[in-house]
Amino acid sequence: MATDIYRPEIWSGFFQLVGTASAALTGLVFVSMSLNLDIITQDVTHRNRAIGTLAGLAAIFMACAFAIMGGQNHLAVGAELLIVSSTAATIYVHGYLQSLKQQGSTVGLNYTRITIGASCYAVEIIGALILTLGHIMGLYIAAAAIILNVPFLISGVWLLLVGVHQDLTKQQKSRSRKR
Numbered sequence: 001m002a003t004d005i006y007r008p009e010i011w012s013g014f015f016q017l018v019g020t021a022s023a024a025l026t027g028l029v030f031v032s033m034s035l036n037l038d039i040i041t042q043d044v045t046h047r048n049r050a051i052g053t054l055a056g057l058a059a060i061f062m063a064c065a066f067a068i069m070g071g072q073n074h075l076a077v078g079a080e081l082l083i084v085s086s087t088a089a090t091i092y093v094h095g096y097l098q099s100l101k102q103q104g105s106t107v108g109l110n111y112t113r114i115t116i117g118a119s120c121y122a123v124e125i126i127g128a129l130i131l132t133l134g135h136i137m138g139l140y141i142a143a144a145a146i147i148l149n150v151p152f153l154i155s156g157v158w159l160l161l162v163g164v165h166q167d168l169t170k171q172q173k174s175r176s177r178k179r
Helices: 008-034 037-042 044-067 074-102 111-132 137-178
Strands: none
Touching: 008 037, 008 044, 008 137, 037 044, 037 137, 044 074, 044 137, 074 111, 074 137, 111 137
16 A cells, blocks of 8 residues: 555654644633623624634534544545534634624624635645645645634634623713612
């Protein structure tokens, strides 16, 4: 059998590191969101940002977990990356567009942000496609996109927390005026 271009022994450290970090971040984000669940579920932007962020971090974990499963070739890894990144991209873009349409919180809600986020996913998808076509450079491209997406997702969590804080402050001021 011919040697495949995907060599898991070279990539296992990368995927373990990134997968573990994304799983840890997912847990922290989930806990922080659960502390403000009422505010998050009441606002379309907060709700979609929460869903998109959790989906993005979970997608990174899943892509990494799939990539280190044994006995796979470049076609399998490329297809897995393609499916996971396409799903996460769809969730992100759909949620962002719904937030713009339904006019929720405007904290961080702009076309520059959706363009950057969608670009991270698009580059990952392109990398996955290049890998499935038999070029190892596709995995490097997808890996770079994953790395760049992590701080972007973290900034989304920060914007969510800022938006929630603003809403809580408004509610507290409103209660104070009623007294």
